[in-house]
Amino acid sequence: MKQPLALFLLAIATATALPAHAQLLPQAAAGGDQPLDRIVAVVDEGVILQSELNEAVRSVQQQYASNPGQLPPMDVLRRQVLDRLILMKLQVQRADDQGIRVSDADVDQAVAAVAQQNHMSPEQLRSAVESEGNSFAAFRRQLGDQLLVQRLHDNVVHDQVTITDSEINNMLASPTYKAGEVHLAHIQVGLPAGATAADIKAAQDKAEQATNAIKGGMDFHAAAIRYSDAQDALEGGDLGWRRMDEIPPAFADAVSNMKAGDVTPALRGPTGFHILKLMEQRQPSRQMMQEFHARQILIKPSELVTPEQAHQKADDLYNRIVNKHEDFAKLAKEYSKDDTTANNGGDMGWFLQGDWGTLVGQHVVQLKDNQVAQPFQSEIGWHILERLGTRETDRTEEMERNQARQAIGNRKAEQAYDDYLREMRSSAYVNVLVPELRDPNEQQGKKS
Structure with a gap:
């Protein structure tokens, strides 16, 4: 390797x-x-x-x-690794x-x-x-x-992260909402919980040192390794691709005005000072997805119907539909045990490939329109499936809402856990016994 x-x-x-x-x-x-x-x-x-x-x-x-x-x-690297x-x-x-x-x-x-x-x-x-x-x-x-x-x-x-429809609506309607994705790297100079004025000054000075080093020609990833307090510092501070709606609004405003390669000045946030570099960006595209229209008959084993009898019944119904040309909908109403579709003649409506499970999705993709699949078995019984049609549908709005929900959740989760880590670290008893490994700005053995 x-x-x-x-x-x-x-x-x-x-x-x-x-x-x-x-x-x-x-x-x-x-x-x-x-x-x-x-x-x-x-x-x-x-x-x-x-x-x-x-x-x-x-x-x-x-x-x-x-x-x-x-x-x-090496002395800086050892301190960083020890902190991790x-x-x-x-x-x-x-x-x-x-x-x-x-x-x-x-x-x-x-x-x-x-x-x-x-x-x-x-x-x-x-x-x-x-x-x-x-x-x-x-x-x-x-x-x-x-x-x-x-x-x-x-x-x-x-228990700390909840997302409401109102929050999603507000995000999508906000004039500051920005679509698209960006590839970011960052340097975070953190502040402890309950930071004093001296803590803030020390963090600001360190952030300015990082900014000056980058302006002086130091590679951004190298600067992240050297100066960042974030958990991803030793990976060069690479945040990967993120949607614009996942970035805190204060930082999104700065990023939206940047070009690839630009670096922000040190930005003050709730957890410390942040320096961002825009690596790449890409614009959103319409989310077109294939939907299927199908109907099914489901035969389930029961106390009165053995698995073998259920299989035989499915084969008999398939023969009546395909070879005797009996009405699929009528047979579905009479024999199907799927409570959600039987009364509608087995009609499953329009759905995405995975909406009805992996097996149904695999078979519906392989069928042609108006073709009936031979009975196949799932964990709930035997299925007779007929594909009625396909269409391309624009799911952009639905996807935007789902992405907004995910973005709000990720942002809240990231903030909640970051707060938890800061509080945990500041209240823990930590005593570095080797003098050269100590952070000069941190009091040893402190437990608040």
Whole structure:
């Protein structure tokens, strides 16, 4: 494998530890040359070991092996990686406190997903992990932690995020609503919960340093790695493609006036200072989709009808429709057990391919208009399906509403979880024991 597997973990992945194969930094050891592991940070009830930090740093270095110049100086990189480890440790602890659990089967499924993303079998994935000098058991623990964090995220935002029709209507009707998509990168200089004037001044100074570095010719992704406090900093701050309606309005106004390659000045937001770069943009298009018109007869097994009898009944009805040319609608009213369509002669109306389930969708696509499919079995019974017609329909308005709902939900969820992380971090007991790894602006061991 050409790229480290760390690049292909779940979307919430961070460079977490693989302590079983850690490469330790040399340390003073009494009576020998063998390096000893040590605790570098205490995080509430847990600890982070030097070996964990070393392995996480090595993972980041592997990701940037082809372009190491984008990484910040080693002391800065170590502090950034340690901060990510601390945040991951806190989230895992909170998930455990809330009784969130991940089973072996869940991890197996995650391993299979990572393997598929890398075009491998799970066995090949295991070999690739171990060929990089890593423990596969530790790799599984890393995936398990990521699943815990994702479930914690879902729990946190579930009760806090609601979207009303009025909010959707207001967004679509707003003069500031902007369609289209943009590919963004960002640098976030965060503020702690309850930030003081000194905190704000320090963050503003750091944001100005990042802005000046970019103006001086530093690559934006390299600047993100060096200066950003966001969880995606070590990925160069790449936000990927986002719809304009997903961007907070204050930032959308700035982005809408930019051209590809432009960089904003430092923008003050509720969580700190943000610097945005517009990578690319694309305009919206009409959402034309194929709809199908069909009708069906459904024969279900029951206490009085065995599965074999249901199959035979479906075959008999198919023969009466196709070979004896009996009226489909009349037979549907008499024999179909689908409560939603039987009284309408089996008419299913106009629908998208997946609206009636995968099997119905697969068969309706393969049929020609006015053709009847041979009986096929689903989990609920035997279907006789006739396609009546197809049409292209403009679903732009419906899609816009769905996208607006999703955008509002994503924005609220992102803000809610970001607030949760800031509060969690500021109220946690975190004591970095190694002086050179400490953030000079942060008080050690503080628990508010």
